[in-house]
Amino acid sequence: MTGQRRAVYDVLMGERNHPTAVEVFTKVRGQVPNISLATVYNCLETLTDCGLVKIVTHERGPSRYCPNLEDHAHFFCDTCGEVSDLPLRARKRPQDVWEVPANITISHHQVAFRGECPKCAKKKNLKSEARNLKSK
Amino acid sequence: MTGQRRAVYDVLMGERNHPTAVEVFTKVRGQVPNISLATVYNCLETLTDCGLVKIVTHERGPSRYCPNLEDHAHFFCDTCGEVSDLPLRARKRPQDVWEVPANITISHHQVAFRGECPKCAKKKNLKSEARNLKSK
DNA sequence: AACTTAAATAGGAATTGTTCTTGATAAGGT
DNA sequence: ACCTTATCAAGAACAATTCCTATTTAAGTT
Numbered sequence: 001m002t003g004q005r006r007a008v009y010d011v012l013m014g015e016r017n018h019p020t021a022v023e024v025f026t027k028v029r030g031q032v033p034n035i036s037l038a039t040v041y042n043c044l045e046t047l048t049d050c051g052l053v054k055i056v057t058h059e060r061g062p063s064r065y066c067p068n069l070e071d072h073a074h075f076f077c078d079t080c081g082e083v084s085d086l087p088l089r090a091r092k093r094p095q096d097v098w099e100v101p102a103n104i105t106i107s108h109h110q111v112a113f114r115g116e117c118p119k120c121a122k123k124k125n126l127k128s129e130a131r132n133l134k135s136k
Numbered sequence: 137m138t139g140q141r142r143a144v145y146d147v148l149m150g151e152r153n154h155p156t157a158v159e160v161f162t163k164v165r166g167q168v169p170n171i172s173l174a175t176v177y178n179c180l181e182t183l184t185d186c187g188l189v190k191i192v193t194h195e196r197g198p199s200r201y202c203p204n205l206e207d208h209a210h211f212f213c214d215t216c217g218e219v220s221d222l223p224l225r226a227r228k229r230p231q232d233v234w235e236v237p238a239n240i241t242i243s244h245h246q247v248a249f250r251g252e253c254p255k256c257a258k259k260k261n262l263k264s265e266a267r268n269l270k271s272k
Numbered sequence: 273a274a275c276t277t278a279a280a281t282a283g284g285a286a287t288t289g290t291t292c293t294t295g296a297t298a299a300g301g302t
Numbered sequence: 303a304c305c306t307t308a309t310c311a312a313g314a315a316c317a318a319t320t321c322c323t324a325t326t327t328a329a330g331t332t
Contacts, residue, residue, distance in 0.1 A: 002280070002327090021318080036282045041319070057195050060290075062318060073234040078243065092233040098209040098222040098247065103254040107214065110248045111234065118239040138299095138309070157289080172311040177290065196319075198289055276331075286321070297310070302303105 007031045008043040009067070012053060018064040018074070018083040056083070058112055073111035079120035086113065143167045144179040145203070148189060154200040154210070154219040192219070194248055209247035215256035222249065 011027045012019070019027070025040045044065055047053040054066045058076055064083060073086040094109050116124075147163045148155070155163070161176045180201055183189040190202045194212055200219060209222040230245050252260075
């Protein structure tokens, strides 16, 4: 665990917003001013290899990094882009919902939900209310 | 529905191996010899916009395209890279397994499993058997 | 402490998959 | 036939990531 790796890990633990590599990079520059982006990528890779961090990909967007080691899914708000964790329910397994043939072995799963977060839904409602008032 | 779009769609329906854009491109050149890769991308995009095709992304790999419109997950073999469909079980929803707060609305979900397919598991067993025979 | 070896880093170049731009071509409406 | 609009091919541009190389740092040995 080198200085750079520690700094990268601390940034991830600090703001658990599933930052991209570039976001981690700009943040970590505060601590280690001349760290390079390639090093951030390297650190993120070694941290994921050690199992301290999970990498989460979504559609074609940049990879994001998550220090939550619990088994969980992710929710991506289509409007504001925010990412949040959805915990696995107790005593449930993904195999309960999808038919996985018995002869294939599962080592990982990645589950992503997309939709609208409460904040954005509220904002939209306020806007349409304003429109209604105006049109009267 | 133009000639190019039809050709792209036919390739997808023909071999349902979740091909990448480049794989579709090389295949479709058999039908439309001077189609360009950009056009294949365009066709794939319009087809997905129409809802005839689903785009499936996995980690940082190239996007793959799938004409199976049923609600299903995907399984990716880490060894051979093969992709296969896993149907949703009857009367089950992803929300049954992950805790989705009531105030967020889900519009899509994408579920990916990783592991080893039966074919690769068998191959590996054969190899280790051969090793055992040799060492005797 | 000096020496050796191995791993980690900064910086930049290269790669990959995808999107954008431009001009040419074709299709449909009047 | 003419005008309008959409589609297409070709290649340039782009974004995210990986690779490369020379340095730096750390760890272990004498």
